[in-house]
């Protein structure tokens with residue numbers, strides 16, 4: 479289907495974009511890579527009068543080292559994130575997840591910030607961002623604020639970003655030396671996950687010193703498997719010990735039931751995928 483008619487603006491600065499958002503209010507919609515928004519417009523699930531394209535705002539692109547954090551600009555494409563050596567070294571969990579996100583064409587158009595702002599519960603970046611304790615920098619006409627990952631994802635397709643605000647960058651605390659793995663379960667290649675598990679582990683001589691585990695598509699937002707994280711501390715990185723801890727992966731989750739699987743199936747998957755993800759992460 480063809481989208482409803484809209485006006486289009488491509489500002490070259492963040493201030494200009496924020497002013498346009500303030501002027502057009504509810505009638506405006508931001509477009510980043512367009513990989514999620516365009517299908518929505520084509521299906522006429524949304525019909526904004528003004529589309530504001532962030533593609534010409536250079537300050538929103540790129541990855542920089544900021545001491546104990548890596549900072550990823552909202553308009554940085556998935557392909558750039560996937561090939562960045564600093565991300566691989568200091569936030570390996572992000573590299574591993576983005577490798578599995580959609581196909582190459584979508585990775586070259588879709589953006590890191592767009593995917594997180596879209597907040598699809600099946601999106602591959604929410605669980606790794608949550609597990610790593612990312613911080614989201616959000617700009618509005620009143621200035622800039624930073625929101626912790628725990629408070630960013632509010633509900634299905636809903637984040638802490640206000641209607642008149644723009645996500646500018648995501649700050650990821652460095653996890654240098656931590657092993658990482660993203661275990662994504664799909665029926666066919668390049669699909670959205672039925673369930674996925676993001677695990678990153680600090681191992682010390684075969685013993686798990688710290689673990690962070692995020693779950694994709696096990697509720698309306700990405701979730702932390704905190705019971706698993708706690709159970710893993712001090713355990714040997716062996717099949718039996720990790721299986722025991724991973725048994726708690728579905729605790730506190732509320733997975734959907736759909737044609738790909740019902741909620742009980744997803745709860746079972748979460749335990750299996752958590753075991754695999756943690757063992758792979760602990761193995762380096």
Ligand SMILES: Cc1cc2nc3c(=O)[nH]c(=O)nc-3n(C[C@H](O)[C@H](O)[C@H](O)COP(=O)(O)OP(=O)(O)OC[C@H]3O[C@@H](n4cnc5c(N)ncnc54)[C@H](O)[C@@H]3O)c2cc1C
Nearest residue numbers: 508510511512513514515580588589592593595601602645
């Ligand atoms: C066929 C297909 C398969 C896909 N498979 C997967 C998959 O397996 N895993 C996965 O995770 N994703 C998948 N995606 C989605 C892909 O990751 C998109 O790139 C992403 O969801 C949206 O990023 P975007 O830059 O294209 O954002 P857009 O589509 O431009 O925007 C998405 C939403 O976020 C808002 N937005 C965008 N940027 C900002 C910002 N900086 N500040 C505030 N609001 C903003 C927009 O207003 C819009 O509501 C798939 C997409 C397609 C078309």
